[in-house]
Amino acid sequence: MFALKLLWRNAFRHRLRTFLTVLAITIAIVAFGLLRTFIDAWYAGVEASSASRLVTRNAISLVFPLPISYKDRIRQVEGVKIVSYGNWFGGIYIDEKNLFANFAVDIDSYLKLYPEFVLPPDQLAAVSRDRKACVAGRKLAERFGWKIGDTIVLKGTIFPGNWEFVLRGIYHGRDKTADESQMFFHWNYLNETVKKLVPRRADQAGFYMIGITNPSLASQVTMAIDELFRNSLAETLTESEKAFALGFISMTEAIVIAIKLVSFVVIIIIMAVVANTMAMTARERIGEYAVFKTLGFGARHIVGMIFGESMVITLTGCAVGIALTFPLARAFASAMSNYFPIFNVSKATIYMDVGAALLVGVVAGIFPAWRAVKIRIAEGLSRIG
Amino acid sequence: MMEKSTSPIVRIRNLSKSYRRGSQVIPVLEDISFDIPDGEFLALMGPSGSGKSTLLNLLAGIDKADSGVIEIGGIDITTLDESTLAGWRALNVGFIFQFYNLIPVLTAFENVELPLLLTRLAKHERRAHVETALRVVGLADRMAHYPSQLSGGQQQRVAIARAVVTDPTILVADEPTGDLDRYSAGEILDLMDRLNRESGKTVIMVTHDPRAAEKAHSIRYLEKGELKDVRA
Numbered sequence: 002m003f004a005l006k007l008l009w010r011n012a013f014r015h016r017l018r019t020f021l022t023v024l025a026i027t028i029a030i031v032a033f034g035l036l037r038t039f040i041d042a043w044y045a046g047v048e049a050s051s052a053s054r055l056v057t058r059n060a061i062s063l064v065f066p067l068p069i070s071y072k073d074r075i076r077q078v079e080g081v082k083i084v085s086y087g088n089w090f091g092g093i094y095i096d097e098k099n100l101f102a103n104f105a106v107d108i109d110s111y112l113k114l115y116p117e118f119v120l121p122p123d124q125l126a127a128v129s130r131d132r133k134a135c136v137a138g139r140k141l142a143e144r145f146g147w148k149i150g151d152t153i154v155l156k157g158t159i160f161p162g163n164w165e166f167v168l169r170g171i172y173h174g175r176d177k178t179a180d181e182s183q184m185f186f187h188w189n190y191l192n193e194t195v196k197k198l199v200p201r202r203a204d205q206a207g208f209y210m211i212g213i214t215n216p217s218l219a220s221q222v223t224m225a226i227d228e229l230f231r232n233s234l235a236e237t238l239t240e241s242e243k244a245f246a247l248g249f250i251s252m253t254e255a256i257v258i259a260i261k262l263v264s265f266v267v268i269i270i271i272m273a274v275v276a277n278t279m280a281m282t283a284r285e286r287i288g289e290y291a292v293f294k295t296l297g298f299g300a301r302h303i304v305g306m307i308f309g310e311s312m313v314i315t316l317t318g319c320a321v322g323i324a325l326t327f328p329l330a331r332a333f334a335s336a337m338s339n340y341f342p343i344f345n346v347s348k349a350t351i352y353m354d355v356g357a358a359l360l361v362g363v364v365a366g367i368f369p370a371w372r373a374v375k376i377r378i379a380e381g382l383s384r385i386g
Numbered sequence: 387m388m389e390k391s392t393s394p395i396v397r398i399r400n401l402s403k404s405y406r407r408g409s410q411v412i413p414v415l416e417d418i419s420f421d422i423p424d425g426e427f428l429a430l431m432g433p434s435g436s437g438k439s440t441l442l443n444l445l446a447g448i449d450k451a452d453s454g455v456i457e458i459g460g461i462d463i464t465t466l467d468e469s470t471l472a473g474w475r476a477l478n479v480g481f482i483f484q485f486y487n488l489i490p491v492l493t494a495f496e497n498v499e500l501p502l503l504l505t506r507l508a509k510h511e512r513r514a515h516v517e518t519a520l521r522v523v524g525l526a527d528r529m530a531h532y533p534s535q536l537s538g539g540q541q542q543r544v545a546i547a548r549a550v551v552t553d554p555t556i557l558v559a560d561e562p563t564g565d566l567d568r569y570s571a572g573e574i575l576d577l578m579d580r581l582n583r584e585s586g587k588t589v590i591m592v593t594h595d596p597r598a599a600e601k602a603h604s605i606r607y608l609e610k611g612e613l614k615d616v617r618a
Contacts, residue, residue: 297476
């Protein structure tokens, strides 16, 4: 108790200096936390992927479709439980800046594959009944103020024209990792319309989503599906959903690495700031440490005092920084929801914040502690007066 | 009044100490030998640079001699390692500094309690000791005051309370009145005299001030690292 009292009072002896140091740590922790959350958001698709889902696409490129006839053949592969399919629609709502993911999918099978998207049964029934029905995520509906029954018009980019949909369902995520900013509608609606306008583009799926009976069968099923279509006009590439998502991330890996580096640079800079504060503090207190030694306090007490003070400062800044990270992340998520539908501060980020603060506290205290322990008492006492 | 013992509490033999400044070796104390009886009030005097503070530091175990023996209470402290010496100081030496050297973020009570934190005393026992020490120095009503809220004389009295609270074998004082006005200096010297007479504490005091030295039972002069004169 006495030690804590001493550490706390010592830490705030120079209020302005400590305040500025704590402020610097707070800013660093907020920056570090937001950058790490940003990286998490980048990998959100990977995190949300399931080990029991596979994705089959055209082996040449995702741009090229696959015949819809593959659906039944894939379903016959041993280990396959459910097959869904769809196309990236890429429609624009009113203005190009209103970005969100929209897909034409086989809604029934798609929702069975994605239990994390929860749609009330009455809405699911309404979606099934209406050929033009669409389903939107809760965040997406909130963003544009959509309500059940609203007519939504998307301007097609891949499939030209104005496409009219009726919002029949609003799904919500089973947990925080589920993306609530997507929209999907009946693949049949797309296909039937395309069949009339551009018949050669009909009966084609951009991807197949495959649910397997057991995640341990993933590799076996993957090979079996690709083997099935080897030497055909549209060879397939099947991979786990995670690998599929990582494929997208790898295109922007350099950005992620740069952000990671910046987050560590922030910590190194703050380490230098706190080390400087602690060095100044220890230099000013050399006389006091000599008094403590004179009274019989040993090296471990002096080291404890210096590291303790360093920890009080860094952990105070860390606590304030963590507390601020949440509202700032929410504000960032709200402002950037077009680009980052999932922007949640994870537990791992908080642990990394605390770990970084502890590391800064320890590193900043090493040199002052070493100096205070090494200095002779008589020399330390001579600094007083 | 305590009965004084004639046996030496401090026994110094062939004590030498020098400092290095670059390649130059500066001798400070040369082959000094003397005894200090138990219950003595000794004043060490001498001009600046004569080595009196160095001698005091060696006696208090806060500096290391080059050679010689310093026996205090039968223990040769020159043979103790740093950690053992720290423990020995906590139990056997009460140090009174010229500039009081109180910890500014601690109250008078907490400053006096500091040395007791190294003992096995329970909190209520520490409280009793601290209150007694502060009562002895006449500051029972200033326990919650921080050093900055006390006068120089009061701060020095807190420092004396801190020095005696562990009931040490010897009290060493380095210019204890050097930073005080005449009136406060008189109070401090009276207090040290009282501690010596009533509690039988051995007091070794370095001073420049002849009026302070008058309070001592004996005075030793140091000049150029040697004991030049002894006046009992």
